[in-house]
Amino acid sequence: xxxxxxxxATGNSLVAEAIRQCNPDVIPAYPITPQTTVVEELAKFVAQxxxxxxxxxxxxxxxxxxxxxxxxxxxxxVATATSSQGLALMWEELxxxxxxxxxxxxxxANRALSAPINIHxxxxxxxxxxxxGWIIMFAETAQxxxxxxxxxxxxxxxxxxxxxxxxxxxxxITTHSIDRAEVMDDETVAKFVGEYVPxxxxxxxxNPTSHGNFAGxxxxxxxxxxQERTAIDASKPVIKQVGEEFSELTGRPFDxxxxxxxxxxxxxIVVIGSTAGNARHVARDLRTKGVKxxxxxxxxxRPFPAEELRTALKGVKAVAVLDRSESFGAEGGPLFLEVRSxxxxxxxxxxxxxxxxxxxxxxxxxxxxEQVFSDLSDIASGATAPFGLTYLGTR
Amino acid sequence: MPKLxxxxxxxxxxxxxxxxxxxxxxxxxxxxQYMQAMPxxxxxxxxxxxxxxxxxSDEPIEIHNNIEFPDVVIVLDESLLDVVDVTxxxxxGGVVIINTCSPAKAVKEALGxxxxxxxxxxxxxxxxxxxxxxxxxxxxxxxxxxxxxxxVDVEVFKGLLAKNLxxxxxxxMIDANFTAVDRAYKEVTVA
Numbered sequence: 001x002x003x004x005x006x007x008x009a010t011g012n013s014l015v016a017e018a019i020r021q022c023n024p025d026v027i028p029a030y031p032i033t034p035q036t037t038v039v040e041e042l043a044k045f046v047a048q049x050x051x052x053x054x055x056x057x058x059x060x061x062x063x064x065x066x067x068x069x070x071x072x073x074x075x076x077x078v079a080t081a082t083s084s085q086g087l088a089l090m091w092e093e094l095x096x097x098x099x100x101x102x103x104x105x106x107x108x109a110n111r112a113l114s115a116p117i118n119i120h121x122x123x124x125x126x127x128x129x130x131x132x133g134w135i136i137m138f139a140e141t142a143q144x145x146x147x148x149x150x151x152x153x154x155x156x157x158x159x160x161x162x163x164x165x166x167x168x169x170x171x172x173i174t175t176h177s178i179d180r181a182e183v184m185d186d187e188t189v190a191k192f193v194g195e196y197v198p199x200x201x202x203x204x205x206x207n208p209t210s211h212g213n214f215a216g217x218x219x220x221x222x223x224x225x226x227q228e229r230t231a232i233d234a235s236k237p238v239i240k241q242v243g244e245e246f247s248e249l250t251g252r253p254f255d256x257x258x259x260x261x262x263x264x265x266x267x268x269i270v271v272i273g274s275t276a277g278n279a280r281h282v283a284r285d286l287r288t289k290g291v292k293x294x295x296x297x298x299x300x301x302r303p304f305p306a307e308e309l310r311t312a313l314k315g316v317k318a319v320a321v322l323d324r325s326e327s328f329g330a331e332g333g334p335l336f337l338e339v340r341s342x343x344x345x346x347x348x349x350x351x352x353x354x355x356x357x358x359x360x361x362x363x364x365x366x367x368x369x370e371q372v373f374s375d376l377s378d379i380a381s382g383a384t385a386p387f388g389l390t391y392l393g394t395r
Numbered sequence: 396m397p398k399l400x401x402x403x404x405x406x407x408x409x410x411x412x413x414x415x416x417x418x419x420x421x422x423x424x425x426x427x428q429y430m431q432a433m434p435x436x437x438x439x440x441x442x443x444x445x446x447x448x449x450x451x452s453d454e455p456i457e458i459h460n461n462i463e464f465p466d467v468v469i470v471l472d473e474s475l476l477d478v479v480d481v482t483x484x485x486x487x488g489g490v491v492i493i494n495t496c497s498p499a500k501a502v503k504e505a506l507g508x509x510x511x512x513x514x515x516x517x518x519x520x521x522x523x524x525x526x527x528x529x530x531x532x533x534x535x536x537x538x539x540x541x542x543x544x545x546x547v548d549v550e551v552f553k554g555l556l557a558k559n560l561x562x563x564x565x566x567x568m569i570d571a572n573f574t575a576v577d578r579a580y581k582e583v584t585v586a
Contacts, residue, residue: 277457
């Protein structure tokens with residue numbers, strides 16, 4: 001393990017620090033609440049000469065991702081950050097970045113989408129990007145946001161992967177809270193991330209290539225998409241490997257799915273992001289009262305860790321999946337749909353219920369977690385599970 | 396369960412509550428504790444009622460929600476007592492620290508609090524005007540907080556204060572802040 005510095009910092013300042021330490025060549029960025037302090041700090045680092053990136057002020061997020069695509073195709077290591085409407089405005093470029101296999105790293109401060117207007121946390125924005133071909137990581141804490149951001153560069157640039165990575169943290173809850181965290185020194189991070197050697201740089205004029213060409217009708221479009229599927233499937237062992245190396249270096253555990261109390265749990269909550277801590281806090285309390293409660297946190301959503309979830313949830317008597325975003329008209333929220341699909345392959349059916357919670361930053365009170373565990377205890381003892389999804393904590 | 400102290404700050408935007416919530420958290424970190432500090436973000440207008448939160452614990456803090464059941468409530472502007480239910484959810488044995496000239500006993504009666512809840516009063520604005528020459532009550536009220544709760548040490552707080560202030564100000568300003576902290580520490584009354 002390396003020596004690390006313990007400090008008090010917000011999630012956003014730790015993400016900016018991680019990006020600085022990973023030393024990208026180009027940062028095209030546009031500010032949006034609650035991501036703004038990330039790009040502010042990055043601009044300051046560049047102005048102070050503390051990092052040697054080309055910082056491009058663009059006129060919109062559409063341009064931020066367009067410039068990221070161009071710079072990455074040219075052969076640069078590229079980082080940017082966004083949130084909410086900004087991520088939505090990038091939508092077409094998100095597909096282009098993944099389709100061109102560009103290892104861009106982008107931080108997203110998870111925030112609600114309009115309308116009505118809301119600047120607070122939920123996962124509507126990031127879940128909208130779930131089918132764009134990007135690898136997607138979630139952080140529970142400011143520490144995890146820092147750690148994920150550093151790992152993201154290694155994962156994105158791995159020759160078996162070459163895909164863009166979205167590393168995220170919950171808007172305000174994680175991005176703006178001051179938390180205790182440990183950071184590595186610049187040399188350690190630089191060594192861990194390594195130097196980026198682009199495979200097909202446009203600026204490598206000795207080996208000219210073209211990118212993002214027309215591939216219609218008789219062209220290889222279909223085969224390109226199959227390669228994209230192969231790449232994101234191949235990213236899973238790479239993420240595990242990078243996570244193991246990172247754990248050895250820092251002493252902090254990392255896995256695609258992180259479990260608490262699942263060795264003998266009768267009931268369990270499956271959750272993403274900052275709410276995992278609230279669920280675990282209540283589960284700990286329930287354990288002292290003899291209730292075998294567990295928590296399963298999904299830290300990597302794409303590629304989806306289906307096998308890990310089957311292992312974690314096998315034999316559990318009742319499971320609640322908590323979604324902080326909607327998939328309007330579907331049978332549940334995005335996480336629920338994926339978890340239910342993963343569990344279909346188990347021989348014994350696991351009773352599964354879905355809660356939509358915390359939209360637009362609605363506070364995740366501990367009482368809500370207690371309510372979910374209480375519902376699960378009822379189901380585990382034979383009560384009929386409610387049909388369809390439940391909105392948790394609405395007035 | 397590990398010992399967790401939850402502090403809720405009530406102030407008007409511009410009074411330095413968010414900074415104070417942060418500095419108290421940093422003071423706890425200096426003492427090797429775990430901490431969290433967060434503002435409740437909303438429309439940010441000078442003078443609007445705002446809340447901020449600080450958590451301090453000997454163990455890692457897992458929860459990420461607003462503080463509903465505080466151990467400590469700190470009120471930086473007494474006019475908020477008529478507008479906001481500042482003592483909402485306060486725990487038995489908790490303490491409310493208020494920036495006011497009124498005597499603690501009278502305030503406690505006016506708030507109609509349970510006997511187990513202590514009320515601490517200090518004229519933080521008056522002290523700030525005397526010493527720092529501006530109505531920034533956040534520094535003195537933290538002085539009162541350290542005495543009434545003992546959650547963080549006043550000398551560790553002053554050390555951090557000096558470090559933060561020295562980035563922008565000279566020794567005169569640091570001394571004025573120290574006097575403000577010491578006076579609030581001495582003058583706070585509890586009922």
